[in-house]
Amino acid sequence: MGRVLVLYYSWSNGNTERVAQELADACGADVERIHTAAPYPKDYNRTVSQGKREVEKGFEPELMSLHHDPADYDVIAVGTPTWWYTMAPAVRTLLNSREWNGKVVVPFSTCAGWEGTALDDMAALARGARVAEPLTVTFGSDGGDRMVTDPRKVTDWAGRVAALA
Numbered sequence: 001m002g003r004v005l006v007l008y009y010s011w012s013n014g015n016t017e018r019v020a021q022e023l024a025d026a027c028g029a030d031v032e033r034i035h036t037a038a039p040y041p042k043d044y045n046r047t048v049s050q051g052k053r054e055v056e057k058g059f060e061p062e063l064m065s066l067h068h069d070p071a072d073y074d075v076i077a078v079g080t081p082t083w084w085y086t087m088a089p090a091v092r093t094l095l096n097s098r099e100w101n102g103k104v105v106v107p108f109s110t111c112a113g114w115e116g117t118a119l120d121d122m123a124a125l126a127r128g129a130r131v132a133e134p135l136t137v138t139f140g141s142d143g144g145d146r147m148v149t150d151p152r153k154v155t156d157w158a159g160r161v162a163a164l165a
């Protein structure tokens with residue numbers, strides 16, 4: 001039985017955290033939220049603007065150290081909110097700062113209806129990994145915390161990921 005680690009970034013409402021937690025529960029996995037060293041503004045619109053500039057530049061913010069080492073796991077699920085049609089900059093840093101050879105990486109994202117290319121972009125950065133079971137979960141178009149995707153789809157997915165380990 002392989003070991004599963006769920007790493008995720010979440011900023012707005014904890015939408016990505018909710019999906020990460022359900023996945024971790026289904027897999028009996030260790031779970032950890034990643035944090036940028038410098039916090040984003042508390043104001044939503046200011047973070048939306050800053051996020052746009054960072055995504056356009058491919059900016060990789062410094063992260064706080066992780067408490068879990070992905071090297072110790074066989075399956076690593078990586079979750080992000082969609083920021084400007086791709087992964088949040090923090091997740092770009094995470095994926096680019098490590099080797100993923102020999103690992104199974106499960107990319108997942110949450111969005112407000114405009115999912116863009118976050119999952120494909122994450123898969124491209126998980127160099128050397130076998131990418132499996134990518135999933136986007138859609139929440140309300142107001143940027144809030146109402147899940148639009150059928151929750152059974154998330155539960156089924158979590159079961160399939162658990163079976164990978």
Ligand SMILES: Cc1cc2nc3c(=O)[nH]c(=O)nc-3n(C[C@H](O)[C@H](O)[C@H](O)COP(=O)(O)O)c2cc1C
Binds near residue numbers: 009015113
């Ligand atoms: C900086 C920023 C950019 C965003 N860009 C998008 C986007 O391109 N497409 C989309 O559907 N939602 C976008 N959203 C909404 C979030 O992806 C969505 O609300 C997500 O579920 C939030 O997850 P969280 O609560 O874990 O942070 C954006 C939100 C922020 C803060």
